[in-house]
Amino acid sequence: MNSQRFELVTGPLRSMRRAIAWWSAGMAALVAGTVIFWPIFKGSTGITDALNHLPPTVLTAFGLQDFGSPAGYLRANLYEIVVPILFVATAVTLVGGQTASDEAAGRLELYLAQPVRREAVYLGRAIAALIGLAVVTLALLVVQIVMDAVVDLPIDLGFLLPTVLLCAFVGVFYGSIAFAVACARPRPSVVMAVGIELAVLSYLIVAMFSFSTVLQPWSQLSPWSWAFAGDPLQTATDLWRYGALVVPSIALVLIGLRAVAHRDIAAG
Amino acid sequence: MDPVLQVEGLVKHYGAVEAVRGIDLSIEPKEIYGFLGPNGAGKSTTIRCLVGLLRPTAGTIRVFGLDAAKDGVAIRRRIAYLPGELRLPERLTAAQFVSSIGRLRGGEGAARCQELAGRLQLDLDRPMRELSSGNRRKVALVLAFLANAELMILDEPTSGLDPLMQREFIVLLREARDAGATVFLSSHVLSEVQRVADRVAVLGEGAVVASGTMADFRGRARSHVEVFFADAPPTAELAALPGLVDPQVTGQHFTATLSGPIGPLLSLLAQHRVASMLVEEPDLEEAFLDIYGGGKP
Numbered sequence A: 001m002n003s004q005r006f007e008l009v010t011g012p013l014r015s016m017r018r019a020i021a022w023w024s025a026g027m028a029a030l031v032a033g034t035v036i037f038w039p040i041f042k043g044s045t046g047i048t049d050a051l052n053h054l055p056p057t058v059l060t061a062f063g064l065q066d067f068g069s070p071a072g073y074l075r076a077n078l079y080e081i082v083v084p085i086l087f088v089a090t091a092v093t094l095v096g097g098q099t100a101s102d103e104a105a106g107r108l109e110l111y112l113a114q115p116v117r118r119e120a121v122y123l124g125r126a127i128a129a130l131i132g133l134a135v136v137t138l139a140l141l142v143v144q145i146v147m148d149a150v151v152d153l154p155i156d157l158g159f160l161l162p163t164v165l166l167c168a169f170v171g172v173f174y175g176s177i178a179f180a181v182a183c184a185r186p187r188p189s190v191v192m193a194v195g196i197e198l199a200v201l202s203y204l205i206v207a208m209f210s211f212s213t214v215l216q217p218w219s220q221l222s223p224w225s226w227a228f229a230g231d232p233l234q235t236a237t238d239l240w241r242y243g244a245l246v247v248p249s250i251a252l253v254l255i256g257l258r259a260v261a262h263r264d265i266a267a268g
Numbered sequence B: 001m002d003p004v005l006q007v008e009g010l011v012k013h014y015g016a017v018e019a020v021r022g023i024d025l026s027i028e029p030k031e032i033y034g035f036l037g038p039n040g041a042g043k044s045t046t047i048r049c050l051v052g053l054l055r056p057t058a059g060t061i062r063v064f065g066l067d068a069a070k071d072g073v074a075i076r077r078r079i080a081y082l083p084g085e086l087r088l089p090e091r092l093t094a095a096q097f098v099s100s101i102g103r104l105r106g107g108e109g110a111a112r113c114q115e116l117a118g119r120l121q122l123d124l125d126r127p128m129r130e131l132s133s134g135n136r137r138k139v140a141l142v143l144a145f146l147a148n149a150e151l152m153i154l155d156e157p158t159s160g161l162d163p164l165m166q167r168e169f170i171v172l173l174r175e176a177r178d179a180g181a182t183v184f185l186s187s188h189v190l191s192e193v194q195r196v197a198d199r200v201a202v203l204g205e206g207a208v209v210a211s212g213t214m215a216d217f218r219g220r221a222r223s224h225v226e227v228f229f230a231d232a233p234p235t236a237e238l239a240a241l242p243g244l245v246d247p248q249v250t251g252q253h254f255t256a257t258l259s260g261p262i263g264p265l266l267s268l269l270a271q272h273r274v275a276s277m278l279v280e281e282p283d284l285e286e287a288f289l290d291i292y293g294g295g296k297p
Helices: A002-036 A045-051 A056-061 A070-079 A082-104 A117-151 A157-183 A189-208 A216-221 A223-230 A239-261 B043-051 B074-075 B095-106 B110-119 B133-146 B163-178 B190-196 B215-221 B235-239 B263-270 B284-292
Strands: B005-014 B016-029 B031-038 B058-063 B079-082 B151-155 B182-187 B199-204 B207-213 B222-229 B246-248 B253-259 B274-277
Touching: A002 A070, A002 A082, A002 A117, A002 B095, A002 B222, A045 B199, A056 B133, A070 A082, A070 A157, A082 A117, A082 A189, A082 A223, A117 A157, A117 A239, A117 B274, A157 A189, A157 A223, A157 A239, A157 B005, A189 A216, A189 A223, A189 B016, A189 B222, A216 A223, A223 A239, A239 B005, B005 B043, B016 B043, B016 B199, B016 B207, B031 B043, B031 B190, B043 B058, B043 B079, B043 B151, B074 B079, B079 B133, B110 B133, B133 B151, B163 B182, B163 B190, B182 B190, B199 B215, B207 B215
Parallel strands: B031 B182, B031 B199, B079 B151, B151 B182
Antiparallel strands: B005 B016, B005 B058, B199 B207, B222 B253, B222 B274, B246 B253
């Protein structure tokens, strides 16, 4: 029975390995391509001075504060928007591809006709996507650490690690939404759209609401705020921020599994 | 002996569409049961309910005495399923895919897999994306026969196979039955069902419109009769025979279609000088077309 459970995870991982490799390579290239320009900006006051002419709310909204510092440079170029969105895209495409896309194409038919519960098949695919995301996270972290050393970008690992983890957890959160949608309604385009668009919306809530004193408190409802409002590249991250992303993710997966157990499997 | 598969009042709706409208089936052990019907008749929907992929709107399905709604895993451990619409993982080789499914079933015999692949002339080492539709079908057939299942549920199993492989499939099917398997064979290839099935149900618009043994169907099917008389045909006597329709006389050549027993015709012919005679084997296809066309065979 253990080999059966193992297969439910390793089978999807085998079919995802190219996607995982491409996402890892893409993330690594993005980080390397960004960090390599740090020596040009290091100590340069020109851009910092220019940015300082912008209103503080604009700087905060787009993560541009302290652009000339190592943390500010990484935040503005990578960890404020780009990397979290890419993690969301990675998670949503991996989990959506293994669930909604495979089911809608009829590729799950033979698996679900075996002596396994359909919840187990879906959970196996969610775990495989999670492992895939972990590999991408690790690739990004390793390249970030190596490149930091190469170009002499001093960033404390105690801040870098939580930042990268929070980005990955944001991916897990929206991947879980995509998973729940796929479990309820296996339409690949809907799954991808809901997962990614909700992530963009939650970022926009944080960014746009910061311009209004009336709306600003409501930005705390956004998962983006739960993850990044504490400025994890410069400040110690509170544990609740991880929990705020992980606990709903687990709940979403459980809701999804309950949904898939009680519906028809789509024909190919 | 308890039936292997018992379906009572199976109904499946997709919104307002009634795909299956109250099907009853009972399949005995070691039986090959043909499930016939044109495209869209509800065959695949019924089968997907049997395998647990669809939730019936109403009705009960019992397999090996177990309730399909509650004991799906236990049932699927004892069945092999070949879907009609076959979609396989493109990047895996056939061998990788067969191994993957085998691990989900708790392990299958590698030697048997090689034997089946050899008999079906399937190269297990090629990626699925390079396989033709016929070869993909062979992959699914390897999986179905590899499982040594007590009940095989096969939906259009020979679709895309060449005649040689269709014949090999029939041989494999008979071997499986001889080894104790029960087979639920859905097809619209009537000749295939005709060759192997013990009993048949014909589905039309989501309901069983006819069922019975193959002998029943042959008895109800029409035969083409062709007689060359040595003298002038006894036209009036032939026209009065029960079951003989559409009689045509051209000189000493007589043709007609016969439904029902042939005895009265033979008795009549015995009283006349017949040069030669041809009675075609009753064709299930005609019986099927009659049933589906709404006529009574």
